[in-house]
Amino acid sequence: MKLNIVLLVLVLGLNSIGFAQNPIITAIEIEGNKRTRTNFLKRLAFVKEGSKLDTVKLASDVRRFKLLPSVATASYDVQQLNNNQYKVTYTVVENFAIIPGLNVSQDVNEGLAYRTSLFDFNFLGQNQIIGGFYSRNVFDSYGFFWEAPNLITRKWGIGVNYQNNVLQEPVFFMDGRDVNYKYDSKAFEFRVFYEHNFNNRFELGVNFANEDYKLLNGVLPPNIPDELGVNRISIVGEYEYNNITNEYQYVDGFRSVFTYGFTVDSKGENDLLKNFFIGRNDFEYFKRIKKRGNWANRIRLGYATNNATPFAPFALDNQINIRGVGNVIDRGTASVVLNTEYRHTVFEKGWFAFQGNAFVDAGTWRDPGGDLGELVRGENSALFTGLGVRFIHKRIFNAVFRIDYGISLGKKANNGIVFGIGQYF
Template sequence: MAIRILLFFIVVLNGLFSLAQDATVVNVQVQGAKRTKTTFLNNLVTLKAGMELDSVLLEQDVARLQRLPSVSHAYYQVFSSDTNVNGYNVYYNVEENFTLIPFANLFSSSNDAFAFRVGLQEFNFLGRGISLGGFYQYDVFNSFGVALRAPHLFSRTTGLSLSYNDFTTQEPVFFDDTTADYRYNNRGFEIMGLHEFNFKNRIELGGSLFTEDYEYLYGATSNNVPRSLKVDKHLLKFIYNYENIKYFFYFLDGFRSTLNFQYVGSTDTTLPEFLIGFNDFVYFKRVGDKGNWANRLRLGLASNVNTPFAPFTVDNNLNIRGVGNTIDRGTGAIVFNTEYRHTLIEENWFVLQGNFFVDGGSWRNPGGSFNDFSDKSNIRIYPGIGLRLMHKRIFNAIFRIDYGYGVTKDASRGLVFGIGQYF
């Protein structure tokens, strides 16, 4: 009797195992899209009819959809098929963002004058995940730029980006423990090929042709530093991105690493050719239902040329909140940003977040040594607090304001405004 019962359970378990193994996808549909082309979304998901039902692919497809600027949230549903005993219907449900976004950014220029940037960007052009936009900036001088980014132009994994910029600012140049202000213009275009190897790994490869133009305005002078300089340059760029981040509306959890390596060639030895590379390591952690801990570490080095036009800058809008606009330059950088974001108010579409942060970093002086990183005069630490006002249904509709207060030597303090999270 016991043998018969054992054989019965073996047969039943074997049958159940066979059914599980034979679970097949009969139909795949994407639901909820209004402004985004359904055919585009169907091409993005990897699970197709006829394939074995795979929970790993389901999770990856949802995460892939959530990365799209046009999608604020996505999830999947699986139902048994009425026509196939071992078949299943899969439904991906998306909640869309509004993606035609005007933006405005107010800030102070290098001489504390009023400055602003305004623009318009469509993140879902033609309903196919293409970003198209432009900006106008007034910061003592006029600047503008246009850009197009189509990561799925040629296939689900391969695309292209194009941009043109005519950017003019008033820039401080540092030499012999003094400072001079120059009118700086950078005009050129860039083309990059985009390719995704798999869900977590993708690269960008391309280059640009541009002209840099420096014109002396006022400040210190030196026989070794030209009053005017106009140089044609070319740039080759390689970007490798690894991303394993889970998205839940504006909450992030996971790790991302972005390597940016560039070779810049020059037609003038005054601005010689150089190599530059930096890597951003970013880590996010959900804390309860309302908290998000965010961290960024940037490590960067460039050719150690003793020039007042060094590539790494210390700047409010790039790395240290409250430090000021382009207060120093270097040929190496170590920067660490950490902040805790906490949701104070959340309604159907509106979110108010508060945050506490600490920004810190150090730079290698042009022509200096690695010991510069430990030099007290190069180290800057700025704790601070801030607010975020968000619209949950509009992509990147995050207005931020931060106040940073320096605690290191000769520190400053100040407000920093912007659109989007700082990192």
């Protein structure tokens, strides 16, 4: 009996000593943030005052900060205050987050197209996004956006946007003819954001749109009208799995982004623009190669159920999927696209970096009215390769000016230069 009591006292004593020696974080400081609010960063962090010292959670917080538009890079330091009390200091290097944008390209009539924009990616110091754009691509378009992914809690947020897009849209028919419509879309959208953890993020929203098509030129088949119109209601959403780590222009890891929409004609009056589902999944894999290299890959899968209409949702285009192919040269109701490129930092000093890259872009499409076997048979396919350069400002969010030149290796005997802001993917 006495032995049992001695053992019990010994065990309790050892447990109390072990508990007393658990390192506890009693102070947290954040340095380097000038515009981003300290309380916002602390709200996002897993580690709180009173938490046990856990280097895994500290590394997770650093990764979370790096994913913010306002943060270029981040690190942490641990300082012992006394026996089992510690102070954690996060140091962040901020991006300049008020970004003007200018994209210049060629429109479908081989004239000049451009898009100007101004966005603040750190509105109110809380990494809210606010801004708008104006573009001229044959016709005038504009839009306004506000997103606050962490407005309600660290996990919940909301966003709204309004866009009035007016474009010249080529439509292709099975008999080889093509025509041009004026496409006018006015749309308002509301979304809810939910971040389950650092790796998994969800969006769900509703989109109200009025869309009109008016024939500009070309000879239509007998069953296709000169003008079409529809009022749409769409349930839209996105699921992102993100295991990406980044250090300035270098990216490493895997990401999957699935976007979808269930669309209905609110009046049910138009068979050509009838109810349909559209989904797209981007699988992205990035690998850091030694000190200055980066291998980047993307597989993009798209599928839509409105296969009977020539007004197909997926476009074969320079800016979207295959560099050098041209501006909206074909359309499809399903697609498979592969982009792979090697990026190498040729020069880097201070805030500036210069990259060169070599790429291969390939894709295949299902024609409206076709079957999914067309994707495998490659009846509509494109294969391009080329070289490009990147001019990068390391302290401005997404400040990458890119120039790529693509050359066809397949049936499509064309090539071209593609300009843009931000990495291609």
